Amino acid sequence: LEKAVKTSTKPEGPVTLRKIAALAGVSPSTVSRVLNRDPNVRISEPSRSRILDIASETGYRPNRLARSLKYQRTHVIGMLIPDITNPLFSALFRSVDDVASAAGYHVILCNTGDSASRFQDHLEALSDGHVDGVLIATAHRTDVAIEKLHSRRVPYVLLNRRRDTDEDASVVPDDRRGAQLAIEHLVQLGHRRIAHIAGSGEVSRTANRIVGYRETMKSLGLPEIIYHIPAGGMHERAGEDALVQLMKASQEEKPTAIFTANDLVALGVLAAARRMGIRVPDELSVVGCDDVPLARYVQPALTTIKYPVNDIGRLATEQLIELISAQPVNAVVLPKLVLPVELIRRESTSATA
Amino acid sequence: LEKAVKTSTKPEGPVTLRKIAALAGVSPSTVSRVLNRDPNVRISEPSRSRILDIASETGYRPNRLARSLKYQRTHVIGMLIPDITNPLFSALFRSVDDVASAAGYHVILCNTGDSASRFQDHLEALSDGHVDGVLIATAHRTDVAIEKLHSRRVPYVLLNRRRDTDEDASVVPDDRRGAQLAIEHLVQLGHRRIAHIAGSGEVSRTANRIVGYRETMKSLGLPEIIYHIPAGGMHERAGEDALVQLMKASQEEKPTAIFTANDLVALGVLAAARRMGIRVPDELSVVGCDDVPLARYVQPALTTIKYPVNDIGRLATEQLIELISAQPVNAVVLPKLVLPVELIRRESTSATA
């Protein structure tokens, strides 16, 4: 007997509002209202608690899909990044996820591998209604795929990288200033032949670092030495290759210091230097960029430019949530934030011999 | 005039099936059928292409929410990890995302910070119908929250860590064998006082490493020296603390070699050793675990146990997709895979002096 009762309150298949209504002998509307604590519902206390009991016994949870369809709101946001394996982006995701979770959002994370087609595919798929807004950390300066988000009216915020246009909300670090800080630090140590290992100029961060490097070198009357890494390869390996190339120069033209596109590339430089018998910092000073956690643990510990990763993730997410909430999207001004960076002095830089 | 036409084919708001039908002078059913290339549709070629044209002009894309509600399938999966900032988990996510994307799935990534309550909250939210299945990399050996997935019939696969029970599908590395490989390597180098810096025994990986360590030490008649890291703190810092503690032992009892819970902890040991003036590997050999990318770049390069991260991510995702497709979930046997690991010899281990 007891078993039979149990069976009747725990039906097969997912438990829906309708089933609860049937069990409680009341309409689905009423169940919905009491479950959502509608203040205008006036129902006898017994029926009320009866409904509540049945709901909790059956483990009822409203189907989010149905709810989302009704409300036109999914409470999930999408995030596009080039490579989660890059510690900068995993840190960025974490700060995004922290504030998103706290605000009741889930985040769909898409790894594009910096491929334009994967980027477009993901962007298309995300804008099909499964997502309330999107966070884009992969933008190229002239990306045109992003335009589609306008016509589909899906709110978005660029973070980490921005486009050349002014029509996006964006949160980025001040890389121009970062390059300036790096160069000034090296010059103060007595360096004059300072190379910059740069990434592809198609992304704003790289372009800004190059601008900062050039401006500063020019204003000091120093020669520019730029090595360009092929697109999408800003990893250790590229740093190794770059150092080999740079050291092919004649003795008088070899750089005594290098500012790299990011910390990963700097690690590659460190590794190659070790192999080539070049002592860091005695014979070569190295400044990285981003201050990824392992920059501290490498030997020698890396002097670098600190990227305000938590602030960028947090602010971008807050802005996105605000855009999502703002009813007519065009009513709000698009924030364009540029956050300060700072130099972190460690052991990979020293005065020239 | 032209403008007026344009306006009429590009209506305000999201373009729906119904709007296209109105524009084409045909029923929504028909539009749905031609857009989905229903083979049983027989329509005049002109109307057909007319519908197609209107759809592409208006940039129509079917609302995924509505579709999901109808099909009871969202094509998104959830993934729970303790900390994306740990390079092991970012690599795991990447391999998951690669195969998920290729199969047409998106993945919602949730960072639990190893907090039981965040884990439960996310699990609850994910099982509300927004997700076709879930990948769990955070399981504790006796997790009970996971049971709910059974009653809600949401398919799941544990990866990286498993529960003590046999009722889950799982894909994990052979950590017991990993510990054995580490110890045997050290013993071959002449070490006898080999310590193990272990994590919390509540997760299977840790427990298996401890079992492997104990079995091997015991079979060789060597003394056990185990340091336990407090739960959830398997980072560099814990390694530093551990080394300080271990080195407080009397000279005859100090370990000459250490096998650590993971590479991050090993890095901490390396950093602390440097500070304490202990030379690695001359005075102390260190074996890490996981073979995270930076293990190669640290100085000295870390001897470690390779975790088959790509295989684990790939297999777990494939298994999950299979479970999702299998109609009656209980019809398929739950796979429990244990993947082989291997020792990677580098520079942090050497023969005893």
Place this chain on the structure above:
DNA sequence: CTGAAAGCGCTTACAG
């Protein structure tokens, strides 16, 4: 105050 009805945007068995 409660219930029946309409609707969110699709798809598909069912009639005509």
Place this chain on the structure above:
DNA sequence: CTGAAAGCGCTTACAG
């Protein structure tokens, strides 16, 4: 073969 209707599981203005 095509269209109207029902339905996926909710919510909420609208009648009674």
